[in-house]
Amino acid sequence: MLDQVDQSILRHLVENARMSIKEIAQQVGLSSPSISDRIRRLEERGIIRGYTLDIDPKALGFPLQAIVHIRPLPGKLHAVQQLIEELAAFGECDKVTGDDCYFARLYIRSIEELDTILNKIVEKAETRTSIVKSQPVLRRPPPF
Amino acid sequence: MLDQVDQSILRHLVENARMSIKEIAQQVGLSSPSISDRIRRLEERGIIRGYTLDIDPKALGFPLQAIVHIRPLPGKLHAVQQLIEELAAFGECDKVTGDDCYFARLYIRSIEELDTILNKIVEKAETRTSIVKSQPVLRRPPPF
DNA sequence: AAGTTTACCTTATAATATCAGGTATTTTCT
DNA sequence: AGAAAATACCTGATATTATAAGGTAAACTT
Numbered sequence: 459m460l461d462q463v464d465q466s467i468l469r470h471l472v473e474n475a476r477m478s479i480k481e482i483a484q485q486v487g488l489s490s491p492s493i494s495d496r497i498r499r500l501e502e503r504g505i506i507r508g509y510t511l512d513i514d515p516k517a518l519g520f521p522l523q524a525i526v527h528i529r530p531l532p533g534k535l536h537a538v539q540q541l542i543e544e545l546a547a548f549g550e551c552d553k554v555t556g557d558d559c560y561f562a563r564l565y566i567r568s569i570e571e572l573d574t575i576l577n578k579i580v581e582k583a584e585t586r587t588s589i590v591k592s593q594p595v596l597r598r599p600p601p602f
Numbered sequence: 603m604l605d606q607v608d609q610s611i612l613r614h615l616v617e618n619a620r621m622s623i624k625e626i627a628q629q630v631g632l633s634s635p636s637i638s639d640r641i642r643r644l645e646e647r648g649i650i651r652g653y654t655l656d657i658d659p660k661a662l663g664f665p666l667q668a669i670v671h672i673r674p675l676p677g678k679l680h681a682v683q684q685l686i687e688e689l690a691a692f693g694e695c696d697k698v699t700g701d702d703c704y705f706a707r708l709y710i711r712s713i714e715e716l717d718t719i720l721n722k723i724v725e726k727a728e729t730r731t732s733i734v735k736s737q738p739v740l741r742r743p744p745p746f
Numbered sequence: 747a748a749g750t751t752t753a754c755c756t757t758a759t760a761a762t763a764t765c766a767g768g769t770a771t772t773t774t775c776t
Numbered sequence: 777a778g779a780a781a782a783t784a785c786c787t788g789a790t791a792t793t794a795t796a797a798g799g800t801a802a803a804c805t806t
Contacts, residue, residue, distance in 0.1 A: 459663065468655065475619045475653035480762055490763070492785055505661040509619035511612065512652040513743040519603065520744045525698055525705050539738050546745035554669055554732035561669050561705070561732070565744035588698035588705070594683050597741060599657040600664045600709035601690035624793055634794070636754055 460505075460602055463488065467496055468505075472599060475509040515549075520565040523549075523590040524572060528560040534582040535559065541582070547575050558586070604649075604746055607632065611640055612649075616743060619653040659693075664709040667693075667734040668716060672704040678726040679703065685726070691719050702730070 460468070466486045470477055483493045500506045515523065530538040542548050542562055550563040566572050569589075576585055604612070610630045614621055627637045644650045659667065674682040686692050686706055694707040710716050713733075720729055 468657065471655045472657070473652075473654075475655055478762065479764095488784095489786060491765085491787090494763075495784080503661060504658050507656040507658045507661075508617075510617075510654060510656050511615045511619050511650060511743070512654050513612065513616070514648050514651045515744045517647060517649040517651075518744050518746050523696070525696060543738055546742075548739055549744060550741050551737070551739035552667070552669060552734045553736045553738055554734055556732045558732070560738070562739070588700045588702070590696045590698055592697045593695065594687055594697055594704070595692055595695035595706070597694050598690075599655070600659045600662050600693060602662050622793060623795095632753095633755060635756090635796085638795075639753080 464496060464500060465602055467493065467500070468599075468602060471497075471506075471509075515565050520567055522566045522568065522572075524564040524566060525588045525590060526560075526562045526564055526576070527558040527586040527588075528562060528579065529558050529584040530560075531583055538579060538583045541579050545575065545578065608640060608644060609746055611637065611644070612743075612746060615641075615650070615653075659709050664711055666710045666712065666716075668708040668710060669732045669734060670704075670706045670708055670720070671702040671730040671732075672706060672723065673702050673728040674704075675727055682723060682727045685723050689719065689722065 463486055467482060470482050470485060479490050479493050479497070483490045486493070497506070515521075528538060528542070539553070539560070542551050542560065547565050548562050549565050552561045553559060554561055564572070564575060564587075566575065572587065576587070579585065607630055611626060614626050614629060623634050623637050623641070627634045630637070641650070659665075672682060672686070683697070683704070686695050686704065691709050692706050693709050696705045697703060698705055708716070708719060708731075710719065716731065720731065723729065
């Protein structure tokens with residue numbers, strides 16, 4: 459499915475999505491046009507979904523993160539999901555099997571702010587919150 | 603802290619980290635060297651941590667994801683964390699307050715594979731697993 | 747009020763990407 | 777089996793983009 463060259467290209471781009479095609483070409487031992495072609499094909503195949511920034515929340519004034527388990531009250535499921543999508547403090551949300559419908563990541567400026575944000579959904583859902591103490595594994599792609 | 607121009611630059615790069623400096627310059631109405639300078643400063647300030655790929659796990663053969671809550675058995679905390687870091691199927695892991703020490707994201711090829719992977723930590727920790735049904739909010743940066 | 751810093755500009759040069767055209771190898775079809 | 781087509785690569789020319797150098801105006805500092 460992915461040959462060695464494609465894997466190498468992906469690895470380089472995961473490391474640094476702005477690496478020049480020329481440099482990738484040199485690293486993997488092919489010409490620039492070949493690398494361009496392969497990247498285009500990886501995009502067309504939907505393997506590369508896009509190129510994005512890794513922004514440090516701390517540097518933006520959000521030194522804390524919390525993981526919130528959210529169980530919407532009867533009839534409130536849709537409203538709760540919409541709130542999560544709209545509140546920019548939610549940096550990630552998965553809808554999962556089980557009683558706790560949603561697991562969401564919250565960027566917060568302080569412990570006090572946690573309350574401010576959760577108050578916005580407290581009438582529509584039960585929540586359980588855990589504060590992130592460290593991140594042993596930062597977002598990384600699946601193995602290939 | 604971040605003026606309008608910096609914010610606009612970040613927004614463009616979050617959208618497409620490979621966008622050319624020239625195009626960003628045109629969009630925000632400054633010259634290329636000015637944009638280069640500002641990006642360099644955003645990097646130096648640690649706001650831009652890096653540029654990375656958004657890879658679609660489905661396209662790589664991982665149609666399923668699970669969120670696993672992991673509570674290491676007494677004395678096993680360190681061993682468990684090391685396992686999570688080493689197993690590439692774990693795409694993300696937060697160490698949090700509360701009894702469930704770790705919340706981790708697992709990329710899986712099939713439901714059967716879930717068992718295979720969890721067997722590797724079953725002697726060292728209690729786990730509770732939820733299957734991801736949808737992702738209402740994909741990873742996004744904190745508000746700015 | 748003079749000096750310094752900052753954030754920008756323009757222009758020239760250097761680096762990079764893309765395009766066009768060609769070749770060898772493998773796959774597909776008759 | 778052999779012809780045709782497709783694939784994956786190459787090189788070299790051209791177009792695009794990035795960077796470096798040098799300069800200006802405004803704002804802050806002493």
